[in-house]
Amino acid sequence: MTTSNELRLLPWTGPDGKPCFLSTDDSGGYMSRLADNIESVQLGTATELLDQAIDMLATDTAPDDMLLLAKNLIGALKDTLRVATSRGHRLDSRSTDHHYR
Numbered sequence: 001m002t003t004s005n006e007l008r009l010l011p012w013t014g015p016d017g018k019p020c021f022l023s024t025d026d027s028g029g030y031m032s033r034l035a036d037n038i039e040s041v042q043l044g045t046a047t048e049l050l051d052q053a054i055d056m057l058a059t060d061t062a063p064d065d066m067l068l069l070a071k072n073l074i075g076a077l078k079d080t081l082r083v084a085t086s087r088g089h090r091l092d093s094r095s096t097d098h099h100y101r
Helices: 030-057 063-099
Strands: 008-013 019-022
Touching (some): 030 063
Antiparallel strands (some): 008 019
């Protein structure tokens, strides 16, 4: 059984915008693999948006296009921060586990 500090922050939020967590000891389970895959997609999207932003800043881009890019970058940054937070918590719990062994 996992304790509250071992809950995994999932890469999506609930319908009300609150964080979702996974409680499992099985890192290879269906939900864990689904979360890993979604994190991978989110990080890939952030990379693509960053490349797009670099290209757009080097050219004469319409203000509406820049606004849309900024909104997309904000979403990607939120996703990336959630992934980093989740992975950081999991690393902390692993280092704590190894510390007591």
